[in-house]
Amino acid sequence: MTRRRIFISSVQKELAQEREGLRDYLHADPLLRRFFDVFLFEDVPAADRSAERGYLNEVKQCDIFLGLFANDYGRENRQGLSSTELEFNAATEAGKTRLIYVKGANDRSKHPKMKALILRAGNELIRRRFDGVATLKPAVYASLVDYLEEERLISTAPFDASPCANAEMDDLDVEAMQAFIRLARHARNFPLPESTRPVKLLAHLNLLVDDHPANAAMLLFGRKPQRFFPTSEIKCAHFHGTEVAKPIPSYQTYKGTVFQMVDQAIDFVMSKIAARVGTRSQNAQAPVTYEIPRDVVAEAVVNAVAHRDYSSNASVQVMLFSDRLEVTNPGGLPKSLTLESLRQAHSSVPRNPLIAESLYLTQYIERMGTGTGDM
Missing domain, CATH: 3.40.50.450 (Rossmann fold)
Structure with a gap:
């Protein structure tokens, strides 16, 4: 700068x-x-x-x-x-x-x-x-x-709605946007066809600021999002015991778009936790039951990415221990929420509403404030 x-x-x-x-x-x-x-x-x-x-x-x-x-x-x-x-x-x-x-x-x-x-x-x-x-x-x-x-050096708008400094349309991945449309049409009856031009898609999702990509556009569809947001990553670690200890048996840092990071982090956890394979008594395919349900893991990871503070130098961390899964992200709770209120029915207050909207359209989240209760 x-x-x-x-x-x-x-x-x-x-x-x-x-x-x-x-x-x-x-x-x-x-x-x-x-x-x-x-x-x-x-x-x-x-x-x-x-x-x-x-x-x-x-x-x-x-x-x-x-x-x-x-x-x-x-x-x-x-x-x-x-x-x-x-x-x-x-x-x-x-x-x-x-x-x-x-x-x-x-x-x-x-x-x-x-x-x-x-x-x-x-x-x-x-x-x-x-x-x-x-x-x-x-x-x-x-x-x-x-x-x-x-001068657009700061903004009173949410971070994800602010213009992405020095970003151009060529920094976005057209195939990623087409994949988004396919998934959103299947999940939520998204109205735009797969052939929609990138500019029209971004305008529909409110991801353009004076014809330039917003921060959310880069995080969702960027070719190299970390070029603009180096700490937009998920660090995953697996420990055999109940405490952090070195050497770490398995450690990965995932980068890419929001969707890519979420999918990779979920796969990391699911590959490490215990699973029980059932019998084929009622189906040709044997059922698999995981120690932690995949939906719970996904809810924790997606929430951490959707609600993190992207202006922070910290990263989302996913740490799997022998007795628990810990998922942390940079940023505090909105003023309208407390730790106690999260245990009850509450409204959804996304820190990054445009990112949350795209995650909702692809059915990664429900946007109803039910995530913590489900977990």
Whole structure:
């Protein structure tokens, strides 16, 4: 991910507290520090070059021009322009994103040229007022979050409905989509024919965002989903005893689409648990009874994949012991559910509703909140 660079512009001495406070805040905030680097001219070491040329070059290299305008206009050059106005002009000419914050409830005490600059900025963009560091921080935070959403670096939509960064239609497997349609038509009378074009299928399933694949599309039908989501995998381990112990007798990591990972993980468990073969007294084919029913194993694995937090660096884990099966996934319960409520009838609250929809259409899940009760 390419980090965005913020250039903070103001009269340095007058707004020293705001400049330093804002820089420290952006460096410390858990969200913003992931995306932004901050440039303050006072942080630049001494160098044998023109100061004006230096800060104007930094403006050209930044992504966001953040201007703090107060009372003073600042030292003027031979043309009668201050550094603050020169920087604003450079950002405007370069087409940079400009965020302007004006200190004070009114402009009566401001330098005439600062008044003119504030008026000019107000004619070109939306300004915000502040009266100190305490009110500046939330105003800047709101603007930067809006910027991240517009740039699609973050989203308030569910993870699976957000656009898959750098993904194109060619990254999806057409045969996987055709197989999905076949299975969904058989399982749920899915209305689209097998000959449906990929774009139409994805649009029908709400898996397109401005003609680009959503995260769910890549996880369900991607040629190489792990190229985009490295931790979308299921780690399976079989232990002969009741505790985790090395060496691990059998260990596999499964990758691929959601459907491929689920099928492989279920097969791993079923191949390791005890099975009893019955007689052919009532049928030509001898019945096989497993120590843990296949439906129970499938329910646990599918739930773990459907409801996991895909933004986490952790993976789904399936661990089979001599006395139990443990299936874990990254992510907590939705706020509306508790461990106690899971033991009773409850509504389905999918973390990834688009992934859950496709799993429902192929009859991997029932989407009725019955999974934990069945297990």
